[in-house]
Amino acid sequence: MTPSSRRTRRNAAPTTTAPESVPAEAWGDSQTGAWLPAPGLADDKYRRGVLAVRTGSAVFPGAAVLSVSAAWRTGIGMVRYVPAVDDRASEHGLPSPAAAVLAAHPETVFGAPADPANCDAWVIGSGTDPDQRSEAERDALAAILGGAAPVVVDAGALDLVTGERPAAPAILTPHAGEFTRLWQAAGLGTKPEGWPARTRSKRARPVKTEARVAAALQLAERLGAAVLLKGSTSVTATPGGQAFLSGPATPWLATAGTGDVLAGVLGALAASQGDAIREDPELLGAIAASAAVVHDVAARLASGTITETTGGGSASASSGIPITAADVIAAVPEAVARLRATRPTASRSRHQRSGG
Numbered sequence: 001m002t003p004s005s006r007r008t009r010r011n012a013a014p015t016t017t018a019p020e021s022v023p024a025e026a027w028g029d030s031q032t033g034a035w036l037p038a039p040g041l042a043d044d045k046y047r048r049g050v051l052a053v054r055t056g057s058a059v060f061p062g063a064a065v066l067s068v069s070a071a072w073r074t075g076i077g078m079v080r081y082v083p084a085v086d087d088r089a090s091e092h093g094l095p096s097p098a099a100a101v102l103a104a105h106p107e108t109v110f111g112a113p114a115d116p117a118n119c120d121a122w123v124i125g126s127g128t129d130p131d132q133r134s135e136a137e138r139d140a141l142a143a144i145l146g147g148a149a150p151v152v153v154d155a156g157a158l159d160l161v162t163g164e165r166p167a168a169p170a171i172l173t174p175h176a177g178e179f180t181r182l183w184q185a186a187g188l189g190t191k192p193e194g195w196p197a198r199t200r201s202k203r204a205r206p207v208k209t210e211a212r213v214a215a216a217l218q219l220a221e222r223l224g225a226a227v228l229l230k231g232s233t234s235v236t237a238t239p240g241g242q243a244f245l246s247g248p249a250t251p252w253l254a255t256a257g258t259g260d261v262l263a264g265v266l267g268a269l270a271a272s273q274g275d276a277i278r279e280d281p282e283l284l285g286a287i288a289a290s291a292a293v294v295h296d297v298a299a300r301l302a303s304g305t306i307t308e309t310t311g312g313g314s315a316s317a318s319s320g321i322p323i324t325a326a327d328v329i330a331a332v333p334e335a336v337a338r339l340r341a342t343r344p345t346a347s348r349s350r351h352q353r354s355g356g
Contacts, residue, residue: 023213023243024209024213024235024243024244024245025242025243025244025245026245027236027244027245027246027286027289027292027293028293029293029297029338029339029342030342030343030344031286031289031290032289032290032293032294032339032342033339033340033341033342033343034343034344035269035273035286035287035290036075036269036290036294036336036339036340037272038075038340039075043077044077045077045078046077046078047077048075048076048077048078048272049076049077049078049120049121049268049271049272049273049274050076050077050079050080050118050119050120050271051071051076051079051080051119051120051121051122051123051267051268051270051271052079052080052081052082052112052119052121052123052149053067053068053071053079053080053081053082053122053123053264053267054081054082054083054084054122054123054124054125054140054141054144055067055068055097055123055124055125055126055127055154055260055263056084056100056101056126056127056128057084057087057097057127057128057129057132057156058087058088058089058090058091058094058096058097059090059127059129059132060127060128061090061094061095061096061097061099061100061127062100062127062257062260063097063126063127063128063155063257063260064081064097064098064100064101064126064127065097065100065104065105066126066127066257066260066261066264066326066329067123067126067127067260067261067263067264067267068081068101068104068105068108068264069104069105069261069264069326069329070260070261070262070263070264070265070268070328070329070332071123071264071265071267071268071271072105072107072108073329073330073332073333074264074265074268074269074294074332074336075268075272075333075336076268076271076272078109079105079107079108079109080108080109080110080111080113080119081097081098081108081109081110082110082111082112083096083097083098083110084097084128084133084134084140085134085136085137085140086134086136086137087137088132097127098110112140116143116144116147116148116149117148117149119149119271120149120150120270120271120272120274120275121149121150121151121152121270121271121274121277122144122149122150122151122152122267123151123152123154123263123264123266124141124144124151124152124153124154124157125141125153125154125155125156125157125158125263126154126155126156126259126260126263127155127156127260128156128157129156130156130157130159133156138160141157141160142160144168145160145161145166145167145168145170146166146167146168147167147168148167148168148278149168149274149278150169150170150171150270150271150274150277150278150281151166151168151169151170151171152170152171152173152263152266152267152270153166153170153171153172153173153225154172154173154259154260154263155173155178155259158172158174158178158181158182159185161182161223161225162182162185162186165223165224165225166224166225169226169277169278169281169284170225170226170284171225171226171227171228171266171270171284171287171288172223172225172226172227172228173230173262173263173266173288174227174228174230175229175231175259176207176229176230176231179215179216179219179227179229180192180195182219183215183219186219186222186223187222188218188219188222192211192214192215192218193211193214193215194207194208194210194211194214194215195207195211195215209233209235209245212229212231212233212235213235213237213243213245215229216229216235216236216237216243217237217241217243219237220237220238220239221239221241223239224239225239226238226239226281226282226284226285228266228289228291228292230259230262231247232247232248232249232251233245233246233248233249234246234247234289234292236285236286236288236289236292237285238281238282238284238285239281239282240282242282242285242286243285244285244286244288244289246289246290246292246293246296247296249292249295249296249299250296250299250300250303250305250320252300252302252303252305252321252322252323253295253296253299253328255322255323255324255325256325257324257325257326258295258299258325258328260325261295261325261328261329262291262292262295264329265291265294265295265332266287266288266291269287269290269291269294270284270287273287293339294332294335294336294339295328297335297338297339298328298329298331298332298334298335299323299328299331300320301331301334301335301338302323302327302328302330302331303320303321303322303323303327304320304321305319305320
């Protein structure tokens with residue numbers, strides 16, 4: 001499905017039924033490719049999208065580097081890094097997040113924009129701890145959530161959406177543990193229906209896809225924000241009732257820092273479609289599902305588990321090589337190129353005519 005046809009279905013129910021009669025649309029290469037336009041001759045860095053990133057902390061400066069790097073490699077006109085207010089110095093002699101980002105990407109612009117409208121999207125929360133957050137930083141994040149630009153809300157910023165619905169179009173990116181905490185903070189109960197009781201076992205019974213979709217839809221409706229529930233098969237749900245399934249992803253993605261990478265990829269895609277999302281926040285569902293596919297294809301390329309055919313597809317689950325989050329980032333440009341090649345011809349020609 002193309003971006004333009006998605007806009008005509010703002011309140012429509014999904015039309016594809018996933019396994020176990022789940023009301024979710026399976027999201028793959030060709031759907032993702034339609035959301036990955038190449039720059040046109042009339043484009044400049046501003047038209048390609050400006051992403052503001054407020055991630056990382058004294059304890060986790062690497063999260064800032066990973067999210068910023070992933071955004072750049074996905075394809076974006078400008079990344080602006082905005083350091084946290086009153087972040088304390090590292091106890092371990094580590095560089096500040098801003099210094100780490102500058103060393104990795106000197107092309108990055110630093111500091112908050114004079115006019116928030118000059119940013120097409122934000123990424124907040126990755127690599128931050130809400131218990132270490134100052135009141136000034138909380139106020140700054142609340143202002144972002146109260147603005148008009150789309151916001152990717154990750155990790156340490158997730159707690160900010162449970163007290164008051166964000167005015168900005170928002171996409172939350174929790175893993176299973178964070179999702180359960182959001183569920184409880186939203187007043188929906190101890191755990192979603194069909195989810196196992198909390199256990200210390202690393203081999204806990206997996207939650208059925210049907211239950212994950214139902215829970216994600218319910219939380220999205222309660223919070224008024226789209227939800228990307230991360231997992232082997234990632235579930236994206238919107239407040240309007242749309243749901244998408246991306247995956248299963250390669251198991252090699254289960255390594256530290258890849259969530260920060262996903263946040264950066266998603267932020268770049270959201271910034272490239274900032275105006276459309278402001279008009280129709282439900283588009284965040286398809287865009288988030290597309291980010292999950294880009295993330296997985298990049299990981300398959302890095303781990304050597306992708307087939308020779310264009311786009312995704314994997315070898316056996318036991319094949320491949322270990323990878324790091326940085327390896328995934330390095331493979332993102334090729335992943336984007338492969339996925340763009342899967343776009344339907346009509347979608348390609350439309351983007352070419354519009355300079356996208």
